[in-house]
Amino acid sequence: xxxxxxxxxxxxxxxxxxxxxxxxxxxxxxxxxxxxxxxxxxxxxxxxxxxxxxxxxxxxxxxxxxxxxxxxxxxxxxxxxxxxxxxxxxxxxxxxxxxxxxxxxxxxxxxxxxxxxxxxxxxxxxxxxxxxxxxxxxxxxxxxxxxxxxxxxxxxxxxxxxxxxxxxxxxxxxxxxxxxxxxxxxxxxxxxxxxxxxxxxxxxxxxxxxxxxxxxxxxxxxxxxxxxxxxxxxxxxxxxxxxxxxxxxxxxxxxxxxxxxxxxxxxxxxxxxxxxxxxxxxxxxxxxxxxxxxxxxxxxxxxxxxxxxxxxxxxxxxxxxxxxxxxxxxxxxxxxxxxxxxxxxxxxxxxxxxxxxxxxxxxxxxxxxxxxxxxxxxxxxxxxxxxxxxxx
Amino acid sequence: xxxxxxxxxxxxxxxxxxxxxxxxxxxxxxxxxxxxxxxxxxxxxxxxxxxxxxxxxxxxxx
Amino acid sequence: xxxxxxxxxxxxxxxxxxxxxxxxxxxxxxxxxxxxxxxxxxxxxxxxxxxxxxxxxxxxxxxxxxxxxxxxxxxxxxxxxxxxxxxxxxxxxxxxxxxxxxxxxxxxxxxxxxxxxxxxxxxxxxxxxxxxxxxxxxxxxxxxxxxxxxxxxxxxxxxxxxxxxx
Numbered sequence: 369x370x371x372x373x374x375x376x377x378x379x380x381x382x383x384x385x386x387x388x389x390x391x392x393x394x395x396x397x398x399x400x401x402x403x404x405x406x407x408x409x410x411x412x413x414x415x416x417x418x419x420x421x422x423x424x425x426x427x428x429x430x431x432x433x434x435x436x437x438x439x440x441x442x443x444x445x446x447x448x449x450x451x452x453x454x455x456x457x458x459x460x461x462x463x464x465x466x467x468x469x470x471x472x473x474x475x476x477x478x479x480x481x482x483x484x485x486x487x488x489x490x491x492x493x494x495x496x497x498x499x500x501x502x503x504x505x506x507x508x509x510x511x512x513x514x515x516x517x518x519x520x521x522x523x524x525x526x527x528x529x530x531x532x533x534x535x536x537x538x539x540x541x542x543x544x545x546x547x548x549x550x551x552x553x554x555x556x557x558x559x560x561x562x563x564x565x566x567x568x569x570x571x572x573x574x575x576x577x578x579x580x581x582x583x584x585x586x587x588x589x590x591x592x593x594x595x596x597x598x599x600x601x602x603x604x605x606x607x608x609x610x611x612x613x614x615x616x617x618x619x620x621x622x623x624x625x626x627x628x629x630x631x632x633x634x635x636x637x638x639x640x641x642x643x644x645x646x647x648x649x650x651x652x653x654x655x656x657x658x659x660x661x662x663x664x665x666x667x668x669x670x671x672x673x674x675x676x677x678x679x680x681x682x683x684x685x686x687x688x689x690x691x692x693x694x695x696x697x698x699x700x701x702x703x704x705x706x707x708x709x710x711x712x713x714x715x716x717x718x719x720x721x722x723x724x725x726x727x728x729x730x731x732x733x734x735x736x737x738x739x740x741x742x743x744x745x746x747x748x749x750x751x752x753x754x755x756x757x758x759x760x
Numbered sequence: 761x762x763x764x765x766x767x768x769x770x771x772x773x774x775x776x777x778x779x780x781x782x783x784x785x786x787x788x789x790x791x792x793x794x795x796x797x798x799x800x801x802x803x804x805x806x807x808x809x810x811x812x813x814x815x816x817x818x819x820x821x822x
Numbered sequence: 823x824x825x826x827x828x829x830x831x832x833x834x835x836x837x838x839x840x841x842x843x844x845x846x847x848x849x850x851x852x853x854x855x856x857x858x859x860x861x862x863x864x865x866x867x868x869x870x871x872x873x874x875x876x877x878x879x880x881x882x883x884x885x886x887x888x889x890x891x892x893x894x895x896x897x898x899x900x901x902x903x904x905x906x907x908x909x910x911x912x913x914x915x916x917x918x919x920x921x922x923x924x925x926x927x928x929x930x931x932x933x934x935x936x937x938x939x940x941x942x943x944x945x946x947x948x949x950x951x952x953x954x955x956x957x958x959x960x961x962x963x964x965x966x967x968x969x970x971x972x973x974x975x976x977x978x979x980x981x982x983x984x985x986x987x988x
Contacts, residue, residue, distance in 0.1 A: 419834060447833075483831070510833035517837050524845045531853035538860035542867070555857055561801075576858060577850035585845065605826060606835035610842060660812035667815035720808040727805070819826055 409681040418482040421457040447509040466494040566726035583722040590714030603669040612662035623732035774814035
């Protein structure tokens with residue numbers, strides 16, 4: 369209980385510090401923030417799904433008709449053509465369509481759809497072509513502390529705080545107390561249900577640390593994504609790509625001789641077919657497996673966020689045809705139902721990502737000491753493990 | 761427009777596949793209730809693979 | 823695919839890589855290693871305790887079986903002893919009876935022999951008495967014959983009547 373209270377206090381403190389120091393009001397120009405029509409809803413959802421350079425909780429229109437945003441700005445760190453450039457995101461004044469130009473170090477920057485562009489020398493405003501692509505500006509390498517990075521940091525700290533606390537408890541007693549009792553079964557679950565069966569009793573110890581980290585990282589970030597704080601970290605393709613590439617690196621570097629033999633020069637296959645199969649296996653191992661990992665997580669979370677926001681938007685879009693009460697009721701019932709499913713999906717996607725990572729690692733470190741059974745003509749009868757290997 | 765039609769076809773295929781997986785898993789569990797845990801795990805893995813395929817196709821078509 | 827690539831932010835990817843590496847390193851060092859080793863330790867402890875309990879239980883069972891066996895053996899021994907004693911008793915009784923029978927028989931035969939002997943002796947004595955008596959009578963008769971013949975005959979008659987052979 370104590371540890372739970374402490375972590376709760378810790379979170380509350382973080383939120384309060386941010387809130388009290390940096391609530392800032394800003395008048396944005398044309399971005400009304402009002403969402404009424406389908407197009408506005410689409411734009412709003414698309415905006416939410418992207419990473420954001422400032423952390424806003426909500427926005428409202430005050431009596432003078434000004435648009436106010438409650439939240440705090442985040443630092444923008446860019447690697448531009450002139451080197452490192454840093455400034456606070458508040459300098460963009462919540463503009464997201466490239467009309468506010470920030471000048472730093474003699475360079476001009478504009479933010480278009482949550483991406484920061486560097487204007488070409490001499491340009492004073494962003495020009496757009498027919499498809500709304502900027503013609504006189506290019507993307508810069510953006511190492512900003514964005515909302516997603518804040519989410520990663522908060523969850524990372526929380527995880528570190530919780531689990532190092534749990535680890536310390538074991539020093540004095542054999543059984544954890546308080547919040548540790550919730551965490552311990554989860555750790556045991558990942559170890560016994562994900563790592564052990566998929567990697568095998570012999571090798572699982574080496575990889576359990578990675579699998580545990582990834583499992584809790586994805587799960588907690590998925591859950592945070594369902595809160596009104598508006599994080600969408602696991603819905604960022606860069607984040608899921610990074611996770612998938614970590615898995616790829618781990619199984620590529622821990623693969624034993626058998627693993628490579630089965631990929632490059634598989635036994636029991638006619639010699640002419642071997643090179644063709646090797647290409648297929650290589651593509652499967654190094655492109656398709658990580659790609660399916662990263663796309664699955666990204667697409668599930670994106671789809672979940674889109675559906676929830678679309679259902680909430682029923683409130684505004686259908687208030688003319690159903691009446692305010694009807695639209696609100698319908699929206700509420702549907703979003704509560706989908707929310708339940710999304711809580712399940714949040715866990716399931718963390719489980720599946722970890723599970724498949726464990727499976728891929730297990731396939732790389734498995735010892736093929738089993739002799740293939742041969743049928744009457746001397747052909748190999750594939751066993752379940754081979755079929756699974758081919759399938760995945 | 762065409763990618764919407766493609767998405768529809770993908771969803772039909774994925775739905776059919778998921779139905780097959782779920783149905784067969786149910787049959788398996790009904791036949792051997794004691795193996796329910798193992799069947800569920802295998803079912804989730806296969807469903808996840810199918811889902812990855814479907815999402816991959818959807819993303820590529822987008 | 824195009825939007826996907828467009829949404830991919832290399833900067834976020836780099837930041838995430840660094841943070842994830844750091845997180846994995848810290849978590850493994852300060853959380854997972856101690857947690858997993860304590861869990862293993864605890865599980866091994868529990869397994870050890872269970873094994874010890876099982877061993878103790880088995881030993882207890884062995885001990886009990888031993889006791890049972892000893893008891894059974896003692897019971898068996900007692901029974902055989904009782905049986906033997908009974909047999910001995912019966913044998914002794916039978917022997918005694920047989921002895922007694924034999925002794926009685928010998929005593930009886932001895933007695934019979936003694937009776938026979940006595941009888942014979944008595945008979946011999948009687949015979950000698952009779953002979954003596956007869957001689958006496960004969961003497962008296964002979965004496966009387968010298969006086970009166972009739973009287974002698976009378977005498978013999980009476981004597982013979984008196985001397986009944988018993």
